[in-house]
Amino acid sequence: MDLPRVAPCVPGLAALKADGDDRYVGTLQAQAGPMRVNLSGTLKVVSQDADQGEAQFLLEAADRRIGGSVKTTMTLQLTPTTDGQTELTIATDTAFMGALGTLGQPIIRRKAAATVEEFARNLAGLVGNGG
Secondary structure, X not given: OOHHHHHHHOOOEEEEEEOOOOEEEXXXXXXXXXEEEEEEEXXXXXXXXXXXXXXXXXXXXXXOOOOEEEEEEEEEEEEEOOOOOEEEEEEEEEEEEEHHHHXXXXXXXXXXXXXXXXXXXXXXXXXXXXX
């Protein structure tokens, strides 16, 4: 739940700073096929339960240049495994609105999935290195 420490694991995240309790503002830059997006928005911690190893987030961001926005609910679940490791499950539900949804939904969905996968790999590397 140390979001500033984990933030560098998110590919393309250019900035993230606290904006009150359980709320952060940030900017994410990504190239999705021929489209370059620069999403600025908020990340809100909706719920967290350290005992259950679960957290839920709401991300809302927009790219004013392209004229589109993204709304994502994300649930992270940590589950201990029998070999002493920890499994991370990430579930997302994303809506692309405006030009982002109209012009490039298939491309952007693939990019979003790849970004979540890269985040998970980066986070595993951070945790595995004692970060």
